[in-house]
Amino acid sequence: MFLCCWLVLVALIPTTLSTNPGVKVRLTEKGIEYGRQLGMAAIQQKLGSIKIPDFSGTEKVFLIGKVQYSLSNIHIVNVGLPKSSVDLVPGTGVTLSIGDAFISLNGNWRVKYLRIIKDSGSFDLDVNGLSIATTISIKSDETGRPAVSSDSCSATVGSAKVKFHGGASWLYNLFTTFIDKALRNALQKQICPLVADAVSDLNPQLKTLNVLAKVDKYAEIEYSMVSSPTVLKSSIELSLKGEFYNIGKHQEPPFSPAAFYLPPQNNNMLYIGMSAFTVNSAAFVYNNAGVLSLSITDDMIPKSSPIRLNTKTFGAFIPQIAKQFPGLMMKLLVKTVKTPTLTFEPNNATVQATTTVTAFAIQPNSTLSPLFVLNLEASVSARMFVSEMKLAAAVTLNKMDLTLDKSNVGDFQVGPLENVFQGVLKLVVIPAVNAQLAKGYPLPTIGKMKLMNTQLDVLKDYILIGTDVQFS
Template identity: 40%
Template sequence: MWQSLLILLTTTHQALGTNAGIKALLTSKGLQYGKHIGTNLLQQKLGSLSIPDVTGQVDISPLGAVDFSLNSMRITKFNLPEPSAEFTEGQGIMAAMSGLNVQVHGNWNTHYTFIRDSGTFDVALYGMHVSLLLSPGTDDTGHLSLSSQQCVSGLNDVDVHFYGGASFIFSLFLGSIKGRIMSEVQQKLCPMVNDAVGGFDTVLQNMKVSVQINPNILVEVPLLSTPIVGDSDMELSLKGEFYSVRTHAEPPFPAGQFSLPPDSSRMLSLGVSEFCVNSAAFAYLSAGLLQVNITDNMLPKGSPLRLNTSSFGMFVPQLPKQFPDMLMLVQAFASQPPRASFLPDNVMVDMSVAAKFFAIQPDASLAPLFTLEMEASFKVHVFISEEKLKGSVALGNLTLSLTSTEVGPFQTKSLESVLKTGIQLLVLPKVNANLTAGIPLPTTPSVSLVNPVLKVNQGFMTIATDTSYSP
């Protein structure tokens, strides 16, 4: 029985750990835009494409064999039709291009016994076409992979003209040369495409799936499963979990399930779960970053409440009698990791903060006074405007309780009221001023977001956006 229970618990734990913290959804609109950008980049590079030499030997009986080479070839003219790209459910992305015409100029050389000759030539390749299935996957480390499947290529016709020297000799075996060129092109088209896909796959393999945010915190974003390809989109499920570099401890809560709503009007949708945000809070707590020492000189100069025993005498009457005219030090720290709850159109943040109060004695030693526990909730409204994350924060509930004391019991209601007023008059205005100004959304030098929209749902939030690429 115990063995069965242990196996069940282990299996359940593993299943809970497979839910994604972040999901990304690429739509058909995004695929078409990406295809358009890829075509423009290919067009820029096609003119400088290196073409391998073609060498061979042609028998012109009864004279014997003539060695020839076509070299120094470069593309002088081409048309690049827009390729097609569509999601194929359960398989990947079907990409195809047809009607590509290319004109090539180069040099020719012949060698027959002791006779050598040379000149130039023009070759026109008509109706090149290639189609393939791009299959997305993932490896053991969670990297996205991309492989080429079902590649089919061909060439409709070749036209060749030779100039200079004894170029008329090529008319004797022009058919053979045209056949050789067509054969070479048809044989190398798919390998060239596969090499290009392999090169892109190498780039994917080198991308980091663990990113250090700062010296203390990292976030892991490996793929948890093979991307799911539908008939109009492709979804990626990422771990999306933050860790303390020092402890790498797992949070005491599992990642929940969520599903990204389809939005075919946008190129890309990104979903961030409560788990992702709360794992960040737990990581900061584990790293010892959610604590601070507060002294009197850190309070605003105009604050009526000072951090000394005389001022706190209004809340703790016995304090100035036991420790007269002494400055105080507060060690404040999160007793629990802050917890965000995503609700439709709103975010609730719950915080538990403990504060240990000390008197700074004349010899600079600290005398413990009492410890307070604050439970507070904040209502956060977030949205995107002008490509910035903006919002506002309002105080919900706040309670203050005395958890231990070295100076005797006292009531905390009046101190609780002062703390609420201080947060509403001093803290929140500064926070809301920063949120009103907004935080720029992360972008790259080449890719920017276009009209992004943020929506908070039950358990997760989404950012749906179009993108713009500027090389």
């Protein structure tokens, strides 16, 4: 996966759309340098696979005459790429340059001259001053995933020197100039195709990009590009859709992503900015799926709690309940009535939720008798964090407001119930929400990618994840 850390991110270029992204990614100089190191290791390995076929010829040597020679079993013993660079061409793309490279080979030689004299031995070939320059073409395949290829390549070999060993090698070293040129040409023809192969070898890794990542049985998140990458002098910025959808039903929410801009930070290899739009699109999806509700019974409340879900507890605040439904257990149904809304402010993430709480008495035959319906407005603070390759969160209750919607047990004052319902939220609802949020939601990733030294900051209208990257 040789140029993964930078080339993968440059490569995310499906059809350009004129819309704001929900997620932005920036690859910094530090990330590009890591990608260069991975790339050099892969290209070095690829050049180590150079195959030079056996070849033979005839050369005229002073005082000896015609010498017939053949070289066989030629193979690489060492490849060195001491100098290389990745250059960003603003507004254009990426170039990769390699200089002062060297390749060492050895093989066997055999000669025949004066018709009857035969000799053989081994030889070493040192290739120095090798230079390679290539540009990378990045396109989108039919699935919306990136595909890369070497668009252009040039390779030059500075020198190639053969030294014979064994037999009368001192004599044959006199005409190595002829062989040097032949071997240099044979090498030079193979270098660019091998570099092109090294670039193409990245495509299977690109196929692992989670352009559409499944979250659970209700939701998936799309990370396709909404515009071509922005190539700057020292960084590359990508614009991803970053939108949740119901599985099998891609319905757009009644709101759109607002423009946002990543701050000029470069301490980490990679920065991921996720807007409030992305998180709110998740809330829209789960609300549409009808899963933002929770049925609460007494066995879900810790035994140590003084709050019990029965008509005796609630009868202390609403006497009509104790009179009409004595000695019965109760059930609460908490259900959202509109999509919760998250807002990001510096160092603060807040969710506003509007729900109803319907209370029932559970009859001996298990039927439910409706008691009352309350409107509950709640505000919670969210702590966002990265867990492995996912964005997770945990919420705590800020405040709540209760009002009476309707009652089957006559009018009553809601105020005395606020402590009870605040306890129910803290003991049951918030832990249930946090258990779900702790499972996390996938970040854009490829292959066996690992995030390291990760930091998360909440800014105006988006969160910023700064991280280093490691590929295994």
